[in-house]
Amino acid sequence: MEQLFYYLKVSWFSIKRAPLPYMLTVLILSLGLGVFFSNATFYYRMNSDPLPDKSDKLFFPMMMLVPYQCSDCKAPPVLSYSNVAKLAASDIPSARAAMYSADGYLRQHAAQPPTPVTVRITQRDFFSMFDVPLLHGTIWPDNQARDELLLSKATAEKILGRTDVVGQQLLLDDRLFTIIGVLDDWQMLPKLYDAYNRQYLNPAEDIYLPLESGYDYNYLSNNNSSTYDDADYRKLATDGRTKAIHQLQYWVQLDTPAQQQAYRQFMANLVTDEKAAGRHPSPEANQLVMLRDIVRYFGGESADIKAFAIVTLLFLLVSVFNASHLSLNRYLSNQYEFSLRRALGANRSQLQMQLLVDMGLMSTFTLAGAAVIAYGCTKLMNSLWPANRLFASWDVQLMLALAVLTLFCSYLVTLYPSLRASFGSLNKQLKE
Known part of the structure; x- marks a missing residue:
């Protein structure tokens, strides 16, 4: 020394x-x-890889399930409600979640000025697939429509001043919802579950709402939506479920190579069945993109x-x-x-x-x-x-x-x- x-x-x-x-x-x-x-x-x-233990197990399936013919088109990044239902019919994935994002206004009571919030409208497997931590409460027990929501920790502190708020009610766009859970500090960087149009640069959402409730209350996507027939975006509860309004992103968890191969075969069989039924005349353009490759696939680097x-x-x-x-x-x-x-x-x-x-x-x-x-x-x-x-x-x-x-x-x-x-x-x- x-x-x-x-x-x-x-x-x-x-x-x-x-x-x-x-x-x-x-x-x-x-x-x-x-x-x-x-x-x-x-x-x-x-x-960086936000989910190194899962990035090779989470996949984003895309298919040319559209009612027009295109020989050199890529599969669209969003699907309709009915097409997601067809993809979700398989029991091969160990978890699955359809989702989209929307905008809303949140307040504690009618006399309080509304606060703009972003809403992730999704299904219950979203939280386990993307390792979303829960601070208080629980998530929905199923994928049915419910007037129940989850808050981010920052939103709970901003609106209510604390995080232990399970059981309280809030007004989301003047509809009364019950808080069933509050997330812990969480921000996926980059936000790969929403990579299209460089949305992976955005912060995590403030509110989490059941997918069926989002359709019941006509929440339109704030990111990407399109339609291929005479459908009214303001009527998601009806037209959104039955017509070709495409706004849903869909993720599946396939834990083994055997599951991944089986799901690719399932998607190929689905195309064959659709063509046999006289729907979706375009050639097969199925994609099953791994989570860690999603930004590169969309060209969003x-x-x-x-x-x-x-x-x-x-x-x-x-x-x-x-x-x-x-x-x-x-x-x-x-x-x-x-x-x-x-x-x-x-x-x-x-x-x-x-x-x-x-x-x-x-x-x-x-x-x-x-x-x-x-x-x-x-x-x-x-x-x-x-x-x-x-x-x-x-x-x-x-x-x-x-x-x-x-x-x-x-x-x-x-x-x-x-x-x-x-x-x-x-x-x-x-x-x-």
């Missing part, structure tokens, strides 16, 4: 001897690391973030090169000191230890500077791309990654000076 303090003291004297080149080296390296880390944070979170990540990586490499050049200049100015220590008996391992302490000290200053610069860049990106705000948070894992990256870059910056100091010709160094 005493030797370590001695090395730190020597490093500090070296910094005080030439503070400006040292500060410039730290600043350049901090700038490169901070800018890169802020962009890498967005890229990492947008491409953020090209801006990817491009910025590449550019900032190049900027980091340039910063490392420039910082290394400044570090070499510092070594040249201190070369006589290193040579004298070697002449007085310091071996190469002792010189290497001194340079490692120098690197550790520089890494500490650089890490602090990089964190400040990364924070500022993240705030700037949040103002430029508000939709990406959810992906700007840091956790322990990301901070450790920044620390490791800082150590690695600091090592690269001091590598060549370290080799020159330890393995250069002593006679030549003393003459210089």
Whole structure:
């Protein structure tokens, strides 16, 4: 420990001897690391797997179950109520959930101003499929229509001021609903269960309502809906269930390759049956897309973030090169000191230890500077791309990654000076 303090003291004297080149080296390296880390944070979170244990078991089935003929069309991302019922007729999946999102207004009583909320209209398996945590209460026991809803934790605190509110009633669009559950803190990042039209960038919904109730009360999708016949969107309770109003996303859980193959065969058989019945004249275009591939399938990957990540990586490499050049200049100015220590008996391992302490000290200053610069860049990106705000948070894992990256870059910056100091010709160094 005493030797370590001695090395730190020597490093500090070296910094005080030439503070400006040292500060410039730290600043350049901090700038490169901070800018890169802020962009890498967005890229990492947008491409992370929110359900690593299930991402290869949850699938998004799509079929060309439409009443027109198209030889080169892709299967639409949303299905009608009747088509979902046909897909749900199979007992192959271990869980299944149809869903869509809608808008609504929530308040505690008629005298209170209404609060705009987003509503996830879905079925009971949604919560188990996507590992949605429950803080209080329970979910619906079946998929029947019920005047019962679940609240997010933030919505419960905002509207009612607390989370233990099971059994209370709220007005959703002036209809009275009973609260049966409150979710714990939960935000799937990215929100892959709603990936179409880049909805995966949006926060989780405020309210969760049974699918049948959503149709009974004519909640139209706020994301994507279309119709292929004479249907009235305002009459989901009737036309929505019987006509070709497409607005439902459908997810199934297939735990084994055998289940996945069996469900693909089921979808193929369903197309055959539909064609035999004279419906849906288009060629088969079935898709069974895995959860982790859903954003790529819809072409919703953020090209801006990817491009910025590449550019900032190049900027980091340039910063490392420039910082290394400044570090070499510092070594040249201190070369006589290193040579004298070697002449007085310091071996190469002792010189290497001194340079490692120098690197550790520089890494500490650089890490602090990089964190400040990364924070500022993240705030700037949040103002430029508000939709990406959810992906700007840091956790322990990301901070450790920044620390490791800082150590690695600091090592690269001091590598060549370290080799020159330890393995250069002593006679030549003393003459210089």
